[in-house]
Amino acid sequence: MTRVVSLFLPSWSVDRHRRKAGDAAPPAEAPLALIGRDGRKQVVLAADAAAHRAGVRVGMPATKARVIVPGLIVHDHDAVGDADALERLALWVLQRYAPIVAADSGDGLVIDSTGADHLHGGEEVMLAGLVDRLAASGVRARIAIADTWGAAHALARFDPRPVLVAPIGHGASVLVGLPLAALRLPSDTVSGLQILGFERIGDLLAQPRAPLTLRFGPQLGRRIDQALGVLSEPIEPVRPDELIEVRRNFAEPISAAETIARYIGKLVVQLCAELExxxxxxxxxxxxxxxxxxxxxxxxxxxxxPVRDVKRLTRLLTDKIETIEPGFGIEILSLTATLAEPLAEKQTLTVMVDEGIPDVSDLVDTLINRVGERSLYRAAPVATEVPERSVCRIAPMAPETGATWPSRWPRPSRLLAPPELIDTVALLPDHPPVSFTWRGIRRRVRRADGPERIRGEWWRRDAEVAAVRDYFRVEDDAGERYWIFRSGDGEDPNTGSQRWFMHGVFG
Incomplete structure (x- = not known):
């Protein structure tokens, strides 16, 4: 089933203007409008949220906007710059998220994510991650995924939720409550339909098609069919000149898996030659x-x-042939190196030379393409004393970070996330517990070592300026060893709650 993502950037021009201005940009609470010419008049072409709240609207004469908002900041609208920046954003999404990306209506992107979402942890995780990354760059966005371009476009622009995942095979159910403008119809067509009493898409779906087509032309029916998936709407993907691409046109369409695999191998040979x-x-x-x-x-x-091994790349691609639905046949195959990096020549080793550490990158590539990038990682130490922050996930083949785990005190093989509250009998402030109750079982402490004091990282947040933990390694009557801590120094309430927690179990 095809899945299409629509990324809507409601304030793209204003957000781009602020990013471009950098430190010289007006504060976020200051109303900002971008103006340009509409014939002989100067009108507002874009406005931020503060300007909208003050009454400024797109299409309003610039003189009127200045009158109703005395402190309005006005700058010229740069349509060419917006389009160029949108194309660069499309290329960024192409390299990181999905193979088919294109600009959509000048205020967003359309992305065919079919078969790519599993590489990013699923549809909802992929969409939320994209919105969060744009927000971190100062770009406001809403996003939706549906079975068709028309449905995704409508949901992203007319549903208030910032991230929306429509169910697979939704049909008309997600569209019936949306306004007519969600169908990407001309404004005069929308006005004419509203005069006749139509307000929602559901109102149109309940009517015979012929009278509407006779009055408003074939575009109305075409937009409805595109949104419902009855009529296909191809996406022309962005393809900058610098991308390395090879393609093969067929006089007769191909559909057999063996034929597709054979021509994939030929395309990989061509691509690797250009990469080399x-x-x-x-x-x-x-x-x-x-x-x-x-x-x-x-x-x-x-x-x-980076790889340009023909055999290896061919195998990775042919492993995915079962996901291809050729339909009535494929007339063009295109292979693109969407992301390429410098690759130095390597000297071939003879069988008499010890190769040292084996190369597992081929295995890593196979696993990543089956389970997704987010599912395959390795743990790396972080330079911190706080136990739950002392490990991070990095890519399987990423270089060593150089950090090491603290070796002054032993650490348990298993940490609990989050630490679990325990009941204890202990003599404050420096003594370990005599006994403790964890998960309903009372354990008597036979041996203990500590305390090991760990202080909060004051540069992260104010609550950690005075925070203290006192850790103890304890052993119960059964010989089981645990890592417990007291939140606080046992005397000053500002250092912590003075409650005890179980944080780890020694193997």
Whole structure:
């Protein structure tokens, strides 16, 4: 089932203007409007949230906007710059999220994410991550995923939720309550339908199609069919000149898996030759199959390190052939190195030379393309004394960070997240518990070592300026060893709650 993402940037022009201005940008609470010419008049073409709250509207004459908002900050609108920046954003999304991306209506992107969401932890995780990354860059966004471009476009712009995942096979159910403008119809068509009493898409779906087509033309029916998936709506993906791409046109459409695999191998040979000529290796490959029914099937594979090994890349791509639905046949195959990095030549080792550490990158690539990048990682130490912050996830083939775990005191093999509250009998302030109750079982302490004092990281937040933990290694009557701590120094309430917690179990 095809899945299409619509990314809506409601204040793209204003957000881009603030980003471009940097430190010289007006404060977020100051009303800002961008103006341009509409014929002979100067009108507002974009406005931020503060300007909207003050009464400024897109299309309003600039003189009127200045009158109703005395402190309004006005700058010229840069349509060309917005379009160029949107294309750069599309390229960024192409390299990181999905193989088919294009600009949509000048205020967003459309993304065919079919088969790519599992690489990012699922649809909801992928969409939320994209919105969060844009928000961190100062760009406000709403996003929706549905079965069709039309449905996703409508939901992203007319549903208030910032992230919306429509169920697979939703049909018309997600559209009936949306306004007519969600169908991407001309404003005069929307006005004419409203005069006749139509307000929602559901009102149109309940009417015979012929009278509406006779009065408003074929575009109305076409937009409805596109939103419902009855009529296909191809996405022309962005393809900058610097991308390395090879393609094959077929006189007769192909559909057999063996034929597709054979031509994939030929395309990989061509692509690797071009990569070698530029001294590059591919880290992400996109195979796009152009079907005779004007639909596209995309396959994306990635590698942990830059690669231009023909056999290896061919295997990664052919492993995904079962996800391709050729329909009535494929007339064009396109293979693109969406992400490529410099790759130096390596000297071939003879069998008499010890290769040292084995190369597991091929295995890593296979696993990543099956379970997704977020599911495969390795643990690395972090330079911190706080136990729950002392480990992070890094890519399987990422270089060593150089950090090491503290070795002054032993650490348990298993940490509890979060630490669990326990009841104790202890002599304050420096003595370990005589006994403690954890998960309903009372344990008597036979031996103990400590305390090991760990202070809060005051530079992170104010609550940790005076925070203290006193850790003890304890052993019960059964010989089991635990890592427990008291929140606070046992005397000053500002250092913690003085309650005890179980944080780890020694193997």
């Amino acid at each position: 000529a530029k001294g590059l290796g591919a880290k992400r490959l996109d195979l796009i199959c152009y079907r005779v029914d004007n639909l596209k099937q995309a396959v994306r594979v990635g590698t942990a390190l």
